Amino acid sequence: MMELLQVLVTMLIFPAGLFLLANAMIYQWIDRKLVARLQDRVGPPWYQPLADTVKLLANEEVLPHGVNKWLFIGLPIIGLAGALTTALYLPIAGLPPAYGFPGDLIVTVYMLSMLTLCLGLAGANTRDRFSMVGATRTLTQLFSYEAPFLLALLGPALAAGSWQLSDIMAYASGNWLLFTQPIGFVVVLIGLMGKLEITPFDAPEAETEIVAGALTQYSGRGLALFRLGQWVELVIGLTMIAAFYLGGIHNPLDYVIKTLFPLLIIAALQTLMTRLRIDQTVGMWWRYGALLALVQWLLIFLMGGGQ
Amino acid sequence: MTTERNLLHAQSILGDLTTDWSQPAPDRYDAFVQPDNLVAVVTTLHQDRWGYLAAITGLDKGPEVGEFEVLYHFCADAAVLTLRVIIDRADPVMPSICGVMLYASPYERETGEMLGITFAGTPDDAWLFLPDDWQSEVFPLRKDAVLNGNGGGDA
Amino acid sequence: MTQPANRKRFTVPIGPQHPALKEPGHFAFDVDGEIVQSASVRLGYAHRGIEKATESRTWVQNLYLLERICGICSHIHATAYCLGVEKLAQVEVPPRAQAIRSLVAELERIHSHLLWLGVAAHESGFDTLFMYSWRDRETVMNILEVMTGNRVHYSANVLGGVKYDVDDQQAATIREGLDFLEERTLHYLEVVSTDSLFLQRTRNIGVMDREAAQLSGVIGPTGRASNVQRDVRLDSPYAAYADHPITPVYETTGDLLARFVVRLREQLTSIDYIRMLLDHLPNSPLTTRMPRRVKAGEAISRVEAPRGELFYYIKSNGGDMPDRIHVRTPTLCNIASVAQLVIGQHLADVPMILVGIDPCFSCNDRTSVICQDGQRDMWDWARLRQYGIDHYGTHYTKDLG
Numbered sequence: 001m002m003e004l005l006q007v008l009v010t011m012l013i014f015p016a017g018l019f020l021l022a023n024a025m026i027y028q029w030i031d032r033k034l035v036a037r038l039q040d041r042v043g044p045p046w047y048q049p050l051a052d053t054v055k056l057l058a059n060e061e062v063l064p065h066g067v068n069k070w071l072f073i074g075l076p077i078i079g080l081a082g083a084l085t086t087a088l089y090l091p092i093a094g095l096p097p098a099y100g101f102p103g104d105l106i107v108t109v110y111m112l113s114m115l116t117l118c119l120g121l122a123g124a125n126t127r128d129r130f131s132m133v134g135a136t137r138t139l140t141q142l143f144s145y146e147a148p149f150l151l152a153l154l155g156p157a158l159a160a161g162s163w164q165l166s167d168i169m170a171y172a173s174g175n176w177l178l179f180t181q182p183i184g185f186v187v188v189l190i191g192l193m194g195k196l197e198i199t200p201f202d203a204p205e206a207e208t209e210i211v212a213g214a215l216t217q218y219s220g221r222g223l224a225l226f227r228l229g230q231w232v233e234l235v236i237g238l239t240m241i242a243a244f245y246l247g248g249i250h251n252p253l254d255y256v257i258k259t260l261f262p263l264l265i266i267a268a269l270q271t272l273m274t275r276l277r278i279d280q281t282v283g284m285w286w287r288y289g290a291l292l293a294l295v296q297w298l299l300i301f302l303m304g305g306g307q
Numbered sequence: 308m309t310t311e312r313n314l315l316h317a318q319s320i321l322g323d324l325t326t327d328w329s330q331p332a333p334d335r336y337d338a339f340v341q342p343d344n345l346v347a348v349v350t351t352l353h354q355d356r357w358g359y360l361a362a363i364t365g366l367d368k369g370p371e372v373g374e375f376e377v378l379y380h381f382c383a384d385a386a387v388l389t390l391r392v393i394i395d396r397a398d399p400v401m402p403s404i405c406g407v408m409l410y411a412s413p414y415e416r417e418t419g420e421m422l423g424i425t426f427a428g429t430p431d432d433a434w435l436f437l438p439d440d441w442q443s444e445v446f447p448l449r450k451d452a453v454l455n456g457n458g459g460g461d462a
Numbered sequence: 463m464t465q466p467a468n469r470k471r472f473t474v475p476i477g478p479q480h481p482a483l484k485e486p487g488h489f490a491f492d493v494d495g496e497i498v499q500s501a502s503v504r505l506g507y508a509h510r511g512i513e514k515a516t517e518s519r520t521w522v523q524n525l526y527l528l529e530r531i532c533g534i535c536s537h538i539h540a541t542a543y544c545l546g547v548e549k550l551a552q553v554e555v556p557p558r559a560q561a562i563r564s565l566v567a568e569l570e571r572i573h574s575h576l577l578w579l580g581v582a583a584h585e586s587g588f589d590t591l592f593m594y595s596w597r598d599r600e601t602v603m604n605i606l607e608v609m610t611g612n613r614v615h616y617s618a619n620v621l622g623g624v625k626y627d628v629d630d631q632q633a634a635t636i637r638e639g640l641d642f643l644e645e646r647t648l649h650y651l652e653v654v655s656t657d658s659l660f661l662q663r664t665r666n667i668g669v670m671d672r673e674a675a676q677l678s679g680v681i682g683p684t685g686r687a688s689n690v691q692r693d694v695r696l697d698s699p700y701a702a703y704a705d706h707p708i709t710p711v712y713e714t715t716g717d718l719l720a721r722f723v724v725r726l727r728e729q730l731t732s733i734d735y736i737r738m739l740l741d742h743l744p745n746s747p748l749t750t751r752m753p754r755r756v757k758a759g760e761a762i763s764r765v766e767a768p769r770g771e772l773f774y775y776i777k778s779n780g781g782d783m784p785d786r787i788h789v790r791t792p793t794l795c796n797i798a799s800v801a802q803l804v805i806g807q808h809l810a811d812v813p814m815i816l817v818g819i820d821p822c823f824s825c826n827d828r829t830s831v832i833c834q835d836g837q838r839d840m841w842d843w844a845r846l847r848q849y850g851i852d853h854y855g856t857h858y859t860k861d862l863g
Contacts, residue, residue: 038590039589039590039593039594040593040594040597041593129472129473129474129475130474133474133493133496133809199587199589200587200659202587203810206587206810208584208585208587208813209809209810209812209813210474210809211480271590272590273588273659274583274586274587274588274591274657274659274660274663275586275587275588275663275810276659276662276663277662277663277808277810277811278496278810279496279808280662331759331760332549332761332762334698335762356676359676359679359681359692360679361764361771361773361790361795362773362775362788362790364775364786364788364790365788366777366786367786378775380762380773380775382697382698382764382771384697384698385697385698387762387764389762408677408679409678409798409802410677410678410679410795410798410799411679412798413503413794413797413798414790414794417794421513431502433504434504435503435504435505436505436509437509438509447511447514448513448514452514
């Protein structure tokens with residue numbers, strides 16, 4: 001009985017459920033506020049993401065003609081669930097991960113990609129042109145940043161000699177990988193921007209060309225869930241960066257400071273840059289991103305990090 | 308006086324293709340052209356690189372006169388050369404000049420739909436400005452057009 | 463999309479309602495993958511029949527109607543109309559009025575170009591430049607407000623002259639604002655010509671060489687970016703441009719970058735020109751007598767609007783109303799070039815190429831959109847503005863710097 005209760009709490013309240021959603025909304029607001037202030041705007045009030053979500057959930061969900069109904073409804077749920085699941089293996093809020101097993105790093109990374117995959121499928125599922133183009137771009141982008149992103153995340157794993165998140169974190173606590181693997185840090189940070197489709201990698205949802213990309217046909221609940229999924233991904237991504245590259249996470253204060261630091265960098269980069277065309281994005285990732293990640297690997301081997 | 312030289316030059320290259328000339332202002336020449344000669348005149352101007360086509364203005368002289376006048380304004384620096392083509396109001400057909408200068412297309416579309424003039428051979432005669440549900444027999448810029456607000460939109 | 467027949471023509475519609483367009487227009491682009499194969503244009507979503515309406519209004523009423531063709535370049539429409547009618551009526555406008563017409567026209571050009579810079583930056587996804595340039599646009603709008611009391615529809619012209627004078631205090635305010643704008647414009651010029659990511663989106667994109675530009679009848683800054691040396695202010699001087707010639711700006715590369723650079727450099731010339739005008743404002747009355755009826759005849763009036771040559775044909779048959787007014791706006795000249803330019807380009811570059819000509823559909827469609835509140839509460843500008851600041855201040859942030 002107690003065990004069931006504990007599982008339920010883990011799934012629904014902390015770390016994967018309500019807490020993570022609230023955390024995601026706050027971080028989303030911080031990102032928007034930072035960008036706004038950097039652009040000399042006022043920016044939204046703190047409850048804006050919550051208000052957006054509540055409003056969207058209350059809105060009617062329009063089911064467009066010609067879509068597979070179950071896919072249309074199911075994809076946002078699967079995407080959000082995938083993003084939330086990853087939280088089980090991560091030290092959210094500085095507390096030890098709820099679960100862990102050797103190889104959970106790979107599961108986490110693929111769970112994160114599930115949201116992107118769902119986005120792409122959701123776009124391809126509708127017959128709308130903007131969604132189709134958006135879906136193509138989303139999946140194209142997935143294939144371009146995914147490999148370098150994964151390679152950069154495996155760098156710490158190599159150094160730690162384990163594929164389990166808690167082991168890597170234990171290793172990272174003693175060694176600030178930001179300093180020993182700086183290239184990996186840059187690649188993973190920029191890879192996260194690609195994953196979250198924020199400027200300069202927002203071609204899949206370039207509003208001036210294809211309105212809202214893959215999500216053009218979504219309204220109401222589906223849109224809310226996809227949005228929440230992306231916001232959760234932001235928190236998960238920041239947590240992974242902090243845990244791997246910024247000396248691990250040991251307590252809530254540590255968590256807040258170490259996740260806000262990369263968020264600040266992301267916001268600043270986002271403000272400074274213009275949108276890349278999708279072909280430019282792909283070219284950049286394969287020409288520089290993958291290469292940099294491989295150089296980082298080579299360095300790890302040469303320096304004898306991978307025992 | 309480049310303006311005057313430009314205008315005189317235009318007159319000299321177009322001499323036998325026009326019926327009459329007048330000078331309404333120091334920087335303007337009006338050349339009266341028969342519809343059949345229009346394409347030849349425009350081709351001559353184009354080949355000579357004389358200015359550019361600034362606008363096509365359609366004038367309705369009213370049902371009493373029974374004529375449309377279509378003005379082709381060419382500008383070269385300050386000089387404006389206007390080709391004046393008069394056509395029958397009952398059978399308003401003009402040759403299209405898009406074969407010579409493609410950018411005349413929007414001008415011809417506009418003049419065509421507003422006055423009900425057919426530009427024979429224009430590459431695209433779909434409405435440029437009028438609403439989709441506009442009554443096709445109502446041409447808003449004709450002097451006798453009845454625009455009671457039911458033409459398909461607010462006129 | 464599933465039928466083979468559709469596979470060849472995958473059409474991406476842009477407009478009439480689309481985030482890339484701040485005004486309604488419709489463009490259909492056939493794409494193969496991300497590459498555009500063909501394009502077609504449909505306008506008129508904002509058509510109100512202003513040309514027809516001019517035929518049943520007096521000469522004076524028409525000034526106010528025509529001024530409302532466009533929200534951004536209202537002054538230049540009114541100027542073109544006034545110049546034409548004054549030509550017909552053989553009225554000589556006093557020199558100070560001419561100078562003030564040019565002064566407002568150049569301020570309007572700065573306003574329009576800054577607006578364009580923001581929109582174009584937004585099309586490329588560079589929202590920071592968008593926000594900054596629109597913030598700075600407030601400055602030029604404030605200057606115009608100091609001069610005329612209005613931020614958008616300045617309504618500076620009357621037939622036979624202008625309504626507003628510039629006194630020393632206003633001149634000082636204008637100069638102060640211009641200093642700020644000059645500094646900002648130089649900064650933006652540096653940004654657009656050095657930011658390497660932005661250059662990836664503008665350099666060698668939508669290239670139109672001089673020959674192609676001349677053949678497709680392109681005018682205004684779009685043409686000048688391709689080294690087409692047409693500028694009505696210089697070719698056929700009007701208002702103050704006869705006495706004080708303006709320095710034209712040409713670029714040779716003809717790509718999107720050149721269109722950015724030309725417009726920004728034109729802002730700098732405009733700033734210099736306004737300073738020069740303020741130094742040399744002639745002393746004379748502001749208006750002259752204008753007859754109610756205008757002599758029969760026709761006049762052609764050409765002016766350089768921010769977007770290029772604006773062409774007015776005005777015909778009078780001697781009455782108190784015009785017989786025909788025909789307006790050819792710069793967008794109509796340039797729009798044909800877009801359909802050719804986009805072919806073979808990436809879909810992602812299309813919005814920028816489209817915006818590169820600075821299209822103004824309102825101008826094209828001869829319309830006016832007049833916003834009227836349900837109730838007319840008389841607020842002066844200072845109060846309205848304070849309300850705006852308070853509203854955003856209390857509702858959204860406590861730390862508004």
